[in-house]
Amino acid sequence: MNEWDAIIIGGGPAGLTAGLYLCRGKFRTLLIEKGSVGGYIMNVELIENYPGFPDGIPGAELGMQMKEQALRYGLEVERAEAIAVQASASRKVVTSASGSTYACKALIIAGGSRPRKLGVPGEERFWGSGVITCAFCDGGLFTDRVIAVCGGGDSGITEALYMANLASRVIVIEAKPSLTATAVLQERARANPKIEIRCSTRVTAILGDGRVTGIEVSGESGGKEVLPVDGVLVHVGLEPNTGYLAGSVPLDEGGQVQVNTWLETPVPGVFAAGDIRSGSPRQVSAAVGDGAIAAISAQRFLQRLT
Numbered sequence: 001m002n003e004w005d006a007i008i009i010g011g012g013p014a015g016l017t018a019g020l021y022l023c024r025g026k027f028r029t030l031l032i033e034k035g036s037v038g039g040y041i042m043n044v045e046l047i048e049n050y051p052g053f054p055d056g057i058p059g060a061e062l063g064m065q066m067k068e069q070a071l072r073y074g075l076e077v078e079r080a081e082a083i084a085v086q087a088s089a090s091r092k093v094v095t096s097a098s099g100s101t102y103a104c105k106a107l108i109i110a111g112g113s114r115p116r117k118l119g120v121p122g123e124e125r126f127w128g129s130g131v132i133t134c135a136f137c138d139g140g141l142f143t144d145r146v147i148a149v150c151g152g153g154d155s156g157i158t159e160a161l162y163m164a165n166l167a168s169r170v171i172v173i174e175a176k177p178s179l180t181a182t183a184v185l186q187e188r189a190r191a192n193p194k195i196e197i198r199c200s201t202r203v204t205a206i207l208g209d210g211r212v213t214g215i216e217v218s219g220e221s222g223g224k225e226v227l228p229v230d231g232v233l234v235h236v237g238l239e240p241n242t243g244y245l246a247g248s249v250p251l252d253e254g255g256q257v258q259v260n261t262w263l264e265t266p267v268p269g270v271f272a273a274g275d276i277r278s279g280s281p282r283q284v285s286a287a288v289g290d291g292a293i294a295a296i297s298a299q300r301f302l303q304r305l306t
């Protein structure tokens with residue numbers, strides 16, 4: 001089995017920053033990524049709140065540049081899905097879905113999160129066709145059509161604004177009495193004539209036969225109504241990608257990895273960074289900061305071993 005000083009699970013902003021720091025410190029480091037190196041931002045049209053880019057920067061471009069910078073210092077990358085972690089103080093072993101094993105002394109968990117499902121009838125049936133989670137990836141399917149966007153937080157409104165460039169109409173459905181997105185995003189959504197906002201409203205079913213034809217919603221009064229739509233985009237919160245970690249590191253009640261301020265888990269030499277760690281504000285700048293902190297903590301741990 002091949003051995004590294006450090007392994008990072010997840011190649012988003014947190015994992016790539018950690019990789020950059022560790023490689024600049026001359027620690028042999030492997031990054032394991034199951035999808036696109038760059039992480040979730042590869043699907044975000046424009047990042048406007050990452051410092052240093054006054055006009056914003058396309059998420060894919062930022063992700064590519066983070067990757068290039070880390071590779072330049074020698075970060076090794078393996079395309080694989082981590083499905084199990086065995087951790088003792090001196091040695092950690094990561095097992096991939098294909099059965100390969102990778103060993104290291106320090107492990108940084110930076111696997112991010114994924115959109116939570118609505119859990120209503122019809123969702124599973126149309127998942128990936130009429131029901132999507134990424135406007136940038138699949139929004140084109142709804143060009144000149146009507147789409148419902150479930151979720152009035154930052155990510156839901158960002159997706160609704162993107163969809164308004166393609167769709168004929170966008171209906172934002174938010175269960176809370178008001179949107180929770182940042183004020184500037186709310187202003188843009190309210191000013192967009194294609195976007196209709198319905199608060200205090202829940203989707204109770206996704207309807208259709210061969211394709212999505214509508215959603216059943218219930219409002220404040222509890223009365224049900226059917227809205228004709230051609231698709232549904234779901235952004236009602238995020239779930240950490242920690243299913244495979246249960247039993248290896250402590251998770252909080254939301255499934256995020258428990259860490260202290262140095263991003264150490266209670267298992268010596270295991271750290272967590274970015275959206276996946278307990279209390280994360282789930283922002284790129286925070287993930288980058290986490291990557292740096294976790295890498296510095298890992299370096300101190302590795303130096304103590306020698």
Ligand SMILES: Cc1cc2nc3c(=O)[nH]c(=O)nc-3n(C[C@H](O)[C@H](O)[C@H](O)COP(=O)(O)OP(=O)(O)OC[C@H]3O[C@@H](n4cnc5c(N)ncnc54)[C@H](O)[C@@H]3O)c2cc1C
Nearest residue numbers: 010012013014034039040082111112274275282283284287
């Ligand atoms: C629609 C939307 C818009 C957003 N817009 C903004 C914005 O404008 N500004 C901002 O600051 N933030 C924004 N965010 C949040 C931002 O994308 C995240 O905070 C950031 O990507 C977190 O980085 P991360 O490295 O922790 O995780 P991620 O970027 O999620 O990266 C984690 C990586 O780990 C991989 N992975 C997961 N599990 C495994 C496994 N078992 N094995 C191998 N690989 C694994 C995943 O494939 C992924 O590539 C947005 C989020 C969404 C959903």
